[in-house]
Amino acid sequence: MHYFVSSALSAIALLLTANPPQPVIAQAPPIRAYQQKATDNARKDQILDQQQKAAPSRFDLQQYPISDRHLTHWQESLWAIGVLAPEKDYALQALENVMQLATANNLSDPQKAIIDTAFQVGHQLYTLKPAVYSQLKQQFLRTINDSTDPMWVAIAFSALSKAPIYPEINPNNGQGDRLQSAQINKLTQKVKQRFPKWAQDLHLKTTLQNINNGNSSVSQRSDLPNLKDLLAWKIAPQQAHMYVFCRPNRDVLCLTVLKDRNGKFVQQNRQLWSAPLLLQSIHNLDWNFTNGRTPQGIYRMEGVSRQPDDEYFHAYGQFSLVNLFVPFESGVTAFLPKQKGKFTGDLQAYQSLLPVSWRNYAPIQQTYWAGSMGRSLFRIHGSGAAIDFFSNKPAVVSTQNFDWNATLGCLSALEIYDDRGSLLKSDMPKILDALQKVGRGKIEGYLVVVDIPSDTDQPVTKEEVMKYID
Structure with a gap:
């Protein structure tokens, strides 16, 4: 496991260090109708800052060697490439220069952290902008063939399995699916040969499972256990339960509903209370990687x-973030009521928190395995970034919900401003208020994320969920 978090996570880590969980008083602060950092001029300054950090001179290896001393410099510069997705050879070369170190020996932890960032950004650009970054294929193949780091091998394999340009074939010749399947099978065998204990490494094991499932959590609606059982179940008594229902295609919005401490679903204006959230990764990474999709x-x-x-x-x-904790994550007061501290049980103990019909359903175990792999810092939050801040956003977020921003694994609520910095709409006050009311002054309980397959890419609707509520 690599010990340095990416620069993209450092901000939230600092925020949470300075602001530990506050479960007692959960009222949202007053809404600030004006935000100077949301004005048109501020937005331009933010892009200019990213352009400066992604400038070609920032990737001069003689001036900025990939060393412990330049950890922040390289992570900020690589992140800026991910934001801007420049169609420039120097950006491709910068990623290649870092990624080729994946086969080097005696790397320090800061060097590994720089390589981590390069692989995440490389995964994003290779899978979302293949016309420009297709040459990264050779670095991913080299990693699979020669790197001894199972996580980098897993990310490389994930990228190759998703990219439409791998292998280079004519998709209209009728052989595309079969040829790609053959190539994937060949790489699978390569990984298993190089890592005989691959089943004991969670990054490799879960990546191979994801690829075998076609990079989808569940293929058919018939595979999903009865939602009625899940919605009627209580993980623990006298606890609020929030449910987030998504499609396997996280490009579209998820639907959130809320059950109070007595097991009754919250109503608003005589209708089921709900709020839309986006649970998509800007890096196009799966749930089993840091900064990947919400598990x-x-x-x-x-x-x-x-x-x-x-x-x-x-x-x-501008609003407070709702703290979420996965199993094995530190910082939680009590994952289970009357049991202080984090969840430390085995898989069977985790399964016992679910209704019987759901206990052997593998996708619902993702938070257990994500926590085992060290994922953390999940939050429900808004966004102060412009809706077009990330150049590759159209590739991971549907146009019908483009006002929501993708994240690094968190649950994204709507928060938009006009060019003058005036708040137009935000769902965080509504979410915070509802949680505070059902928690009787506290925000505490459980949140459950479930993907519901569908023949269409339309979001889950309230009508769809209400069929399973008694």
Whole structure:
């Protein structure tokens, strides 16, 4: 496991260090109708900052060797490439220069962290902008063939399995699916040969499972256990339960509904209370990687992380963040009521938190395995970034919900401003208020994420969910 978090996560890590979970008083602070950092001029400055950090001179290896001393420099510069997705040879070369170190020996932890960032950004650009970044294929293949790091091998294999340009074939010749399947099978055998204990490494095991399933959590609606059982179940008594229902295609919005401490679903204006959220990764990474999509499964919901000023406005908007904890994650007061501390049980103990019909359903176990792999810092939050800040956003977010921003694994709520910095709409006050009311002054309980397959890419609707509520 690599010990340095990416620069993209460092901001939230600092925020949470300064603002530990606050479960007692959960009321949202007053809404600030104007945000200077959301004005048109501020947006232009944000893009200019990214352009400066992605400038060709920043990737001069003689001036900035890939060393411990330049950890922040390289992570910020690589992140900026991911934001801007420049169609320039120097950006491709910069990624190649870092990724080729994946086969080097005696790397320090800061060097590994730089390589981590390069692989995540490389995965994003290779899978979402293959016309420009297709040459990264050779680095991914080299990693699979020669790297001893199972996580980098897993990300490389994930990228190759998703990219439409791998292998280079004519998709209209009728042989595309069969040839790609043959290539994937060949790489699968290569990985298993190089890592005989691959089944004991969670990154490799889950990646191979994801690829074998066609990079989908579940292929058919018939595979899904009865939602009625899940919605009627209580993970623990006298706890609020929030459910987030998504499509396997996370490009579209998810639907959130809420059950109070007595097991009754919250109503608003005589209708089922709901809120839309986006659970998509800007890096196009799967749930089993840091900064990947939000995993399915159980989260402990406990307190908020306040924003006393606008220092982190660009990343998280102006409102408090709702804290979510996966199994094995530190920082939680009590994952299970009356049992202090984090969840430390085995898989069977996790399964016992679910209704019987759901206990052997593999996708609902994702939070258990994600926590085992070290994923953390999941939050429900808004966004102060412009809706077009990420150049590759159209490739991972549907046009019908483009006002929502993709994240690095968190659950994204709507928060949009006009060019003058005036708040137009935000769902975080509604979410915070509902959680505070059902928690009787606290935000605590459980959140459960479930993908519901569909023949269409339309979001889950309230009418669809209401069929399973008694």
